[in-house]
Amino acid sequence: MAHEVQITFDCADPAALAEFWAETLGYRLQAPPPGFESWEQALEAMGIPPENRNDASAVVDPAGRGPRLFFQRMPEPKQVKNRVHIDVRAAPGSQGDARMAALEAAAERLVSRGAARLRRFEPAPPLEAGHIIMADPEGNEFCLD
Incomplete structure (x- = not known):
């Protein structure tokens, strides 16, 4: 079940x-x-x-x-890095420059709403398509994938 x-x-x-x-x-x-x-x-x-x-x-x-x-x-602020995070699939199926451009556009939109951009990982085929690590307005990490 x-x-x-x-x-x-x-x-x-x-x-x-x-x-x-x-x-x-x-x-x-x-x-x-x-x-x-x-x-x-x-x-x-x-x-x-x-x-x-x-x-x-x-x-x-x-x-x-x-x-x-x-x-x-909760009264206490976030203390450490998340051990579990959400991947926001902002560019599913896209690759290379087109993928990273879509992720950058999503990152820019989220930053304008209070998110923080933490780090960009470039594509490294065949296993890494590239992603951007972000934090929501309270510091919870998530990835634009």
Whole structure:
């Protein structure tokens, strides 16, 4: 039996990081529970105080294929390099200069939204097609692949 997968991010600002990843991956914010038009309305009905309403957020793949991403507020900042990271497939199937140009365009777009560019790896055929290591607005590493 296969299991569903959720990727969880510990972060300082769940709403902002969820928005970054939703736009980066073409995901959408998870809809509020049935019977509520907004999360604000649902959290109010649940009795969640205003200071705790950004303790968590989630984004989902509108096509239902990709994993749910969950963002939870943690008081401590990121300390070390990620041992697991997300590869954003920004240039699947492309090679050489065309691939790297597509990755550079994606990197530029993400930097304008708060990401940081960390390092570029040039193509080294036959095994390495080239990629760019990035960090999201809270420092979580990911690759443009």
